[in-house]
Amino acid sequence: MTPYSGLPFFCILVTVLLPAAILGHLGKRLRLYGLLATVLVLLAVFEGWKAKLLLLAFWALQTALCFAYLSIRKRCEKRWVLWLFLLASLAPMLLVKLAVFMPKLQFFAILGVSYMTFRAMQVLIETYDGHIKALKLLDFSYFLLFFPSVASGPIDRYRRFSADLAKTPDPEAYDKLALEGFWKLMTGAFYNFVAGNLILQYWLAALPQSGFGATVGYMYGYTFFMFFNFAGYSRMAIGSAYLLGIKLPENFNLPFLSRDMKDFWSRWHISLSTWLRDYVYTRFCTQALRKKWFGSGRTSSYLGYFLTMLLMGAWHGLTPAYLIYGAYHGVLMSVNELLDTKWKRFRKLKKNNAFSILLVFITFHLFSFGLLIFSGRLI
Secondary structure (H helix, E strand, O other): OOOOOOHHHHHHHHHHHHHHHHHHHOOOOOHHHHHHHHHHHHHHHOOOHHHHHHHHHHHHHHHHHHHHHHHHHOOOOOHHHHHHHHHHHHHHHHHHHHHHOOHHHHHHOOOOHHHHHHHHHHHHHHHHHOOOOOOOHHHHHHHHHOHHHOOOOOOOOHHHHHHHHHOOOOHHHHHHHHHHHHHHHHHHHHHHHHHHHHHHHHHHOOOOOOOHHHHHHHHHHHHHHHHHHHHHHHHHHHHHHHHOOOOOOOOEOOHHHOOOHHHHOOOEOHHHHHHHHHHHHHHHHHHHHHHOOOOOHHHHHHHHHHHHHHHHHHHHOOOHHHHHHHHHHHHHHHHHHHHHHHOHHHHHHHHOHHHHHHHHHHHHHHHHHHHHHHHOOOO
């Protein structure tokens, strides 16, 4: 069963969220109830004993790694130790991605492995940084497996999540949050099941399989379909989380009004792009400058963008379409950085309301072409 994809899941969702709404309205803490609801929903979503055992094994591995590293970090600050734990944490996701080349590895496929892996890796990294000094088993398990966002994000941060868990919301504050969550659930469902399905059925499905005009039409249709589909899932996940008292971060913020690609990636799949910015790009550039890997700081920034976006493509999968998509955005981000730093007029033009319309138009088409690559239609 795929979350937010059909009537059976929504029946389960109503069953677990209604008691949460009652408890929240009464001013009760939702921490333990939310964990129980997560376990019950995942037992229903992960159908069959194989899926349930794989989820259990994944939870056990990530929990053992994070708690073991927390203990080791107090005695050892070596970076290579962190890398060993990160590689071990990454292993389940890597096995699933490598199934493209070795189909037998598909045996290890697990719903939401990419999102849950990044949550666990974030805990390891922030433990190394000294930001996380203690973990609670129940809170960590709840964070790792949190059912509203297990399949399609957003990717939350442990300290922000645990701060929500520690709160005992007053009824008035909870009711306001719950109403906002209900609105997000309804609008997310409209995005996904109405707008997305209409585009899929009457636009994409109606196009010929080949031809320049059909490809251009597919590029536009696929762009809008991906927005309504993915933004719809994100809104439903965020809305469900609100009803459980967890304020998941937003994942979309009017991305098609972006004036350049850097602006775009601060508005589209925000939780993934900020994760990669904080834990890949920034750290790569900082290390490159500290170790003087390159002759210029600009070089480290360009390469940092390319590496980060290539990893973003690989996060989606190791097929050529995803990797080329990541490399394409790496080039765009590097060019964007070059324009920002070498052409002062570019920054002024972005503030010009008239010229910004042209920049929005260009940015939209650059991204749409990237999604055409992502779709595999050009490969």
